[in-house]
Amino acid sequence: MQTYNPPVGDYRILLEALGYDRVAQLKGHEDYDLETTMALIEQGGVFAKERMLPMNQIGDQKGLQFDPATGEVKTPKGFTALYKDFCAQGYPSLGHSTEFGGGGAPHTLAAPFNEFFCAANKSFTMASGLSFGLIEALEAHADDELKQRYLPKLISGEWTGTMCLTEPQCGTDLGLLTTKAVPDGDAYKLTGTKIWITFGEHDFTDNIIHLVLARLPDAPEGIKGISTFVVPKFTPDGKRNGIVCGGLEHKLGIHASPTCVMNMEDATGYLVGVPHKGMRAMFTMMNNARLMVGIEGFALADIAYQTSVAFCRDRRQGRSLNSERTEPNEKADNILVHPDVRRQLLNVRSTNEGMRALATWIAMQIDIAHKSDDEKEAGWANDLVSLMTPVIKGFCTERGFANISDAMQVMGGAGYTTDWCVEQYMRDERIAMIYEGTNHVQALDLVGRKLARKNGQLYRTFAKNVGVFLEKNEGRDDMKDIIGPFKEAVERLHEVTMAMGMRGIQDMEYGAAVASNYLTLFGLVAVGYAWCMVIAGIEGKAGAAYDTKRKLAKYYMEQILVERHAYDRLIEVGKDNMMAFADEEF
C-alpha cells in the first residue's frame, strides 16, 4: 500500500517564510511570481502522485532486463511511456536556460520537484537527474557547436545524459583513472571501462549522451591530467558509437535504475573545454547535484513517514497511560496515544521538515548567487551555498536513512513486509549516502576545502548571517524556546570550528579523523537554524499548520539538537585511538 501526499502546502510556508519574494524579483524570473511557482509545484505534486507513484513498486519488483548479446537494457513495462509523459509536461527543461529551449525557472523549484519525484519513484527520477549535470557542464564549458548539437535535445528530454567518472580501480580517487583518449581528426577515440553509470543504457530515448573523463596521451599523472569528453551512443552521422553497456549491477535498491558497466573501444568523443582541466568541469556541477542528492534523503523519509502515520491511524494496540485519552468503547486505543510512537514519528517529522527548510533556503541562495545584480548579496549567497552543500548532502542522506528505519519501526512487522513499501524506500535511500561523493568525501570537502577557503570566509559569512538573524529575533518572547537552545548550539559550533581549525592546520590527519562527526554537528545546528528562520518568517501567522510548525521547531530543539553533546566531544578526542591500530589488527 503506497500513500503519499506531496507536501505542497509546506513548500508554500517555506517559500513565504524564507524569502521567495527576493528570488521572484531576480532578473529573468519575471514569469515566476509566488503564485505561478506554487501552481507549478502543485502540478508537479499531482504528476508525482498520479503518474509516478503507481509505477514505483512495479519498477522495484520487475527490475531491468539486460541482453548481453546487444548490450541493450529494457526498463520495466510502462516506464518508457511514463518518461514520454514526463517530458511532455516539460519537467526536464523547466529549470534550464531559455537560450536552448529551457523554461528559465528559478533553481528554487528544483527542490520541491526533486523531492516529489524521488519520493514517488526514485529509480525513474534518476534518468533525468543525471542529464541535469551534463547540461550544466556543457553550458559552462562546451564550445558553441557542441552546445547547439546537444543542449536542445538534452534539455527537452528527447535525449538523456550520463556522467562517466568511476572506473574499477578509481572511485573517490579520480586521479587513478586510466581511460584513454587519442586525437582523431577533430574528434578523439576513447578506450576504457567505466562503472556505476546510472542510466548508461536504457530504452527511454533513441540517443544517450555520455560525459566521460579520460586521459589524453600527453596528460600529466593524477588529477591534473584529466580531460572531459562528450561521447554519444549515436554519432551525428547516425552510426552506433563504440560505447556499449557490458552489464548491470545487482543492488540493494533502485532496481529500476540501470547501473551500468560501460565499455568503450575507440568510441568517438568530443573534447569539452580545455585539455587536462576536466576536473574543473566536474566541480561546476557538483554543488547542484549534491544538493539534489541531499533532497533525496528527506524525500524518501517523508513518504516513509506518511506511510507510517497512515498505518498508525488504523492500528489499535494497548491502552493510553493517560486515562483521559482512553476510548473505553474500543477494545484498545489508537497507537498514536503511546508516547514512544509519537517520539519516533516526531523525530522523523521534525528532522524531515527542518532539512526541507534548509535545502529550500540554499536552493534560493543558488538563484541569488547566479542572478543577483548586487555583488555583495550574490557573493554572500554563493558562500552559503558552497559551505552548506556538503552539509546538506551528508546530513540529509544519513538522517533520511535513519528516519526511514524509524518510520518502519513504528509499524512493527508490517513495516518489514513489502506490503507497505517502506522497506523499498529504505533500500532505495541507502545509496544516497554513497553516490555523488560518499558522505565522508562531503565531510572532507567541508573541513578541508570549504572551511579553509579564503581564510575561513565561508564560515564567517554563515556566522554573520546567523548573527544578523539573532540580533533581530532573539528578543522575541514567542521564540525563546526555539532561539535559546539554537543560540547556545551555534556558539558552541563556533568554538568547536575554531579549535578544530587550529588543530587541523598542524595535523591534517586529525582533521580527516573528525570531519564526519563535525559534519553531523554542523548539520544538527544548520537544521536548527533553518527551523529558526522558518519560525521567524511565519511571525504573526495564525492557523493549525503554523501552530504545528512552532511545536515541531520546539521539539527539534529539545529532542534532536541535543545530540550535539556527543559530537563536540568526539571532535575534541581526535584521532589517536584510531591511528593506534596496525593494519593487521583490523
Next chain:
Amino acid sequence: MQTYNPPVGDYRILLEALGYDRVAQLKGHEDYDLETTMALIEQGGVFAKERMLPMNQIGDQKGLQFDPATGEVKTPKGFTALYKDFCAQGYPSLGHSTEFGGGGAPHTLAAPFNEFFCAANKSFTMASGLSFGLIEALEAHADDELKQRYLPKLISGEWTGTMCLTEPQCGTDLGLLTTKAVPDGDAYKLTGTKIWITFGEHDFTDNIIHLVLARLPDAPEGIKGISTFVVPKFTPDGKRNGIVCGGLEHKLGIHASPTCVMNMEDATGYLVGVPHKGMRAMFTMMNNARLMVGIEGFALADIAYQTSVAFCRDRRQGRSLNSERTEPNEKADNILVHPDVRRQLLNVRSTNEGMRALATWIAMQIDIAHKSDDEKEAGWANDLVSLMTPVIKGFCTERGFANISDAMQVMGGAGYTTDWCVEQYMRDERIAMIYEGTNHVQALDLVGRKLARKNGQLYRTFAKNVGVFLEKNEGRDDMKDIIGPFKEAVERLHEVTMAMGMRGIQDMEYGAAVASNYLTLFGLVAVGYAWCMVIAGIEGKAGAAYDTKRKLAKYYMEQILVERHAYDRLIEVGKDNMMAFADEEF
C-alpha cells in the same frame, strides 16, 4: 563474495576473562570443561563456515515456494539436506536436558553457536531457534505425557516447533487475541488465524509442533484469559491436523525463512499448563529467546565487518595524510591508512566485541542462575539476567543494524551491490529490532517491569556488582583510561535511573516517553562494563590479541561511550513536547 571466520579465538578470551571456570564447576557441567567447550565451539564455527555460509546467498535469492492448493512450503534446494546434517551434528539437542536426549551443555555455549549460525545463515538458523522456545515451555509447564510425546523428537530435531502468538489485530497487545479453544474430550479444538509464524510450514521435517495461544470459552477478557496449547501438524494417530499455512509474507530480508499465516479450523490441541495462565508459559522462555535475538545483532554485524575489512585490504584509493605511511611505489595507498575508514571500522568492531562480551557474560549468568547451589549467587545471577535481557535485545539489534550500515559505507558502491552480501546482512538483520518484542517493548520491560521489580532490587544488584568490580580494579594504573570514563558514566547512570524512577512513579507516561532513550543509555554503559570486565580479566596476558583488546576497550570509552551525553539530556527533557500534538497533527 562471502567471507567469514567465526570468532572462535575471541570466545576463548571471553570465556577465560569472564569466568567460565565457575560455569564449568556447576552441577551437570562435568563434561564441559573449558577445553571441551572450546573444541565444541570450534566445531560449530567450522560447520557454520563450511556448510551454512555457502547456502546463505542462495537462500536469499531463491527464496521459498508456496503452494496455495496444499499449503505446503518448499525451502530452497539444499536446505533440507543442510538441516539433516545440522541435526546429525547434534546442534538442536546440545543445550537441552539429558532427560529427553539433550546434551546438557551449558547455556553459555548458546552464545557462540547462535552467533556463528546466524552470521553464516540467519534464515536457516531460525528454524531451530523457534523450537528452542517451545522446548523450554514444554519442559517447564507440560504434563508428563506431552513431554514424553514431544520433547525427544523436538530435542533431536526430528521435528521442529513454532510459537503462534500474533494475530492480525494483536501483536504487542496480546490481550486482544481471539483464537478460540473449545474442549473436546481430553483435547481441544482450536479455531483462528495466527500471523508472523516463523517456519510455521516447511519441508525440513515430517511433523511441526505449534505452541498456540488461545482463549477457552470461559476465559476472562484480556491478557488474563489466555491459555497455551500444543497443536501438531500431524496428530498422534497420523492424521493431518486442521492447522494449515494460508500464505507467506514478502519481506525485506530473511527470504529463506518462511513467515507464515497459519489458519486453524477445529485443529486438535493439547493444553499446556493451567487454563488462563498461558502468559506465564510465555514469560518463561522470553529471557533466553530475547538474549538470542540480541546476539543476532552482533552476529550479522561481525560478518559485515569482516567482509568490509576484506574489501579494504584489496582497495587502494588516495594517499595517507601521514607521509610515513605512504607507499610511494604504489599508485595509491591502501584505504586502511585513512582515519575515517578506521573510525568507521573501529566503531563497528569496538561495539560488536563489547556486545559479544556482554551477551556472553549474561549467558553464563543464566547457567549460574539455573544451576548454582549457592542461593545468593543464583539469585544475584538471576537479577542480572532479568535486568540485562531487554538491554541486550534492544541495544544489540539496534546497534548491530547501524554497524552493518557503517560496514557497508566503508565499501562505497561495492557495499550496495549483492556481490559482497553486506546488503543481505543489513536486510536480514533489520527484523531483529522488531520481532521477539519490538525494541520499545524491551524498553518498557526494562523501565516498567525490571527496574520496578522488588523495589529496584535488580538494578541494585547490578550497581553492587559494578561497585565490587570498581573497588577491586579502579586503582589499577594500566586500566585508568578504561575504568575512568566508565566510572563516570555508570555514576551518571545511577543518578539518571534514580531521577527517572522518582518521576516515573508519578507519571507513567513520562516513563514510557523516555524508556527507549534510557535503554540506549543503559546499553552504552553496560557494554562499557563488559569491556572493563574483559580487560580486568586478561590482566597480565601478553600477545597481539590481548593488546588489540586493550586498544579496542579504550577506543570504546573515547569514541562510543560519549554518546551518552545526548541520552541523559533526553531523559531529563521528558514527554511534554511529544504529547503537545493532537492526533490529527501527525
